Amino acid sequence: MPDRFANTPEPPYYAVIFTNQHSGEDGAAYGRMAEKMVELAATMPGFLGVETTRDADGLGITVSYWESEESIANWKANSEHQFAQEKGKSNWYDHYELRVAKVERAYSGPEGR
Amino acid sequence: MPDRFANTPEPPYYAVIFTNQHSGEDGAAYGRMAEKMVELAATMPGFLGVETTRDADGLGITVSYWESEESIANWKANSEHQFAQEKGKSNWYDHYELRVAKVERAYSGPEGR
Numbered sequence: 536m537p538d539r540f541a542n543t544p545e546p547p548y549y550a551v552i553f554t555n556q557h558s559g560e561d562g563a564a565y566g567r568m569a570e571k572m573v574e575l576a577a578t579m580p581g582f583l584g585v586e587t588t589r590d591a592d593g594l595g596i597t598v599s600y601w602e603s604e605e606s607i608a609n610w611k612a613n614s615e616h617q618f619a620q621e622k623g624k625s626n627w628y629d630h631y632e633l634r635v636a637k638v639e640r641a642y643s644g645p646e647g648r
Numbered sequence: 649m650p651d652r653f654a655n656t657p658e659p660p661y662y663a664v665i666f667t668n669q670h671s672g673e674d675g676a677a678y679g680r681m682a683e684k685m686v687e688l689a690a691t692m693p694g695f696l697g698v699e700t701t702r703d704a705d706g707l708g709i710t711v712s713y714w715e716s717e718e719s720i721a722n723w724k725a726n727s728e729h730q731f732a733q734e735k736g737k738s739n740w741y742d743h744y745e746l747r748v749a750k751v752e753r754a755y756s757g758p759e760g761r
Contacts, residue, residue: 636749
């Protein structure tokens with residue numbers, strides 16, 4: 536599996552789908568924060584992996600995967616993550632949608648390669 | 649809400665999370681197919697919206713939202729979508745992960761803007 540994919544276990548597990556439009560403000564600082572947040576998430580109990588991409592117009596989708604609702608709540612309560620959320624609210628995002636979902640089925644492909 | 653975000657209703661509803669590494673082959677044809685697939689999805693019963701982005705390295709994440717498992721099954725069974733899946737298996741993707749998830753909670757932001 537290429538390393539930008541999350542090597543998740545058999546479902547069920549949880550996904551946090553974060554779709555965001557970057558404002559274009561303070562790009563270097565945002566990049567450092569985003570990297571730090573991923574590093575921190577990886578140390579959290581119940582973290583299963585993350586997939587993230589962003590196009591040239593600044594539309595990003597980051598999906599993080601978690602063992603349980605509890606592990607998501609723990610991550611949310613983490614102070615550094617809180618900080619990033621506050622900063623995001625004030626400066627970094629023109630708009631975002633965050634959805635918490637329970638993954639029920641999963642498939643990989645392409646088959647036969 | 650900016651138009652690249654899906655204007656989804658209150659949960660619960662379903663998300664199909666499609667993370668894919670484009671092979672770089674046949675880019676123009678792929679673009680046409682992807683556009684056609686989104687147009688077609690929008691005509692399907694139970695379709696709620698789609699969010700899609702891809703970075704310069706070809707890593708794409710597309711999340712489509714659906715009212716029910718049944719609406720996802722109907723979309724999957726659609727012949728043109730099937731065609732795109734086959735084509736994807738043979739040429740367009742180096743790797744993909746497809747996950748079907750039930751959205752339980754959702755938030756928009758940033759607040760206070």
